[in-house]
Amino acid sequence: MARRLEGIATPRILDLGSGTGSNLRATAPLLGESQEWTLVDYDPNLLEEAARALTAWADEARAIGDSLVLVKDGKNIGVSFRVADLNRELDAVLEKKPDLVTASALFDLISASWMRDFARKVLATGATFYTVLTYDGRDEFKPPHPFDEPVMRATLVRQSANGVVSTQPWDANAPRLLNFPEPSRFHF
Numbered sequence: 001m002a003r004r005l006e007g008i009a010t011p012r013i014l015d016l017g018s019g020t021g022s023n024l025r026a027t028a029p030l031l032g033e034s035q036e037w038t039l040v041d042y043d044p045n046l047l048e049e050a051a052r053a054l055t056a057w058a059d060e061a062r063a064i065g066d067s068l069v070l071v072k073d074g075k076n077i078g079v080s081f082r083v084a085d086l087n088r089e090l091d092a093v094l095e096k097k098p099d100l101v102t103a104s105a106l107f108d109l110i111s112a113s114w115m116r117d118f119a120r121k122v123l124a125t126g127a128t129f130y131t132v133l134t135y136d137g138r139d140e141f142k143p144p145h146p147f148d149e150p151v152m153r154a155t156l157v158r159q160s161a162n163g164v165v166s167t168q169p170w171d172a173n174a175p176r177l178l179n180f181p182e183p184s185r186f187h188f
Helices: 022-030 044-057 086-094 112-125 148-161
Strands: 012-016 034-041 060-064 067-072 075-083 100-104 128-132
Touching (some): 012 022, 022 034, 022 044, 022 075, 022 100, 022 128, 044 060, 044 067, 044 075
Parallel strands (some): 012 034, 012 100, 034 075, 100 128
Antiparallel strands (some): 060 067
16 A cells, blocks of 8 residues: 555545544554645544544644644644545545545445445545454443443444454344344445
8 A cells, every 4th residue: 555655745645434543543654754634534523532632643743724734753744634424425525536545444334335336436536545444352432331232242243244353252133133234245
């Protein structure tokens, strides 16, 4: 992935479902000296937390309007934030023709038809696409909620059904208990 961006002085990176910016923190060290990130999430509270977390993570951070300019390990990282509903605004989000589209823990939440449409649209931009989902078997919910346990069980079932090895025991009835659709494999 990093090699595909080597010839671009300042790659434009679009992180979908960015949450608190963990994908930026994990990926930015692998990329060049200058980067421009746009973090996109449906939840404005997560984007606010992303700004706080990225400011704490960086060696230097400066706010310019609603954006951040970060320095981390000698890398200059510009970060803008965008609240968007990807079901309705995907075309507008992809409009600036990113060089790299990233996502982490997003694609287990979407339909097969949305994924096919998304893949076609990203391909049309010419961007490199990079996605990850990692889970180390630990979970913590703040504040606790009565649905934490059944949702976690259902998540583990979904991941296991899609070929992801879980480190936790799971209940095969969890998808039916929560009225989740049966997992399906994507084919393009």
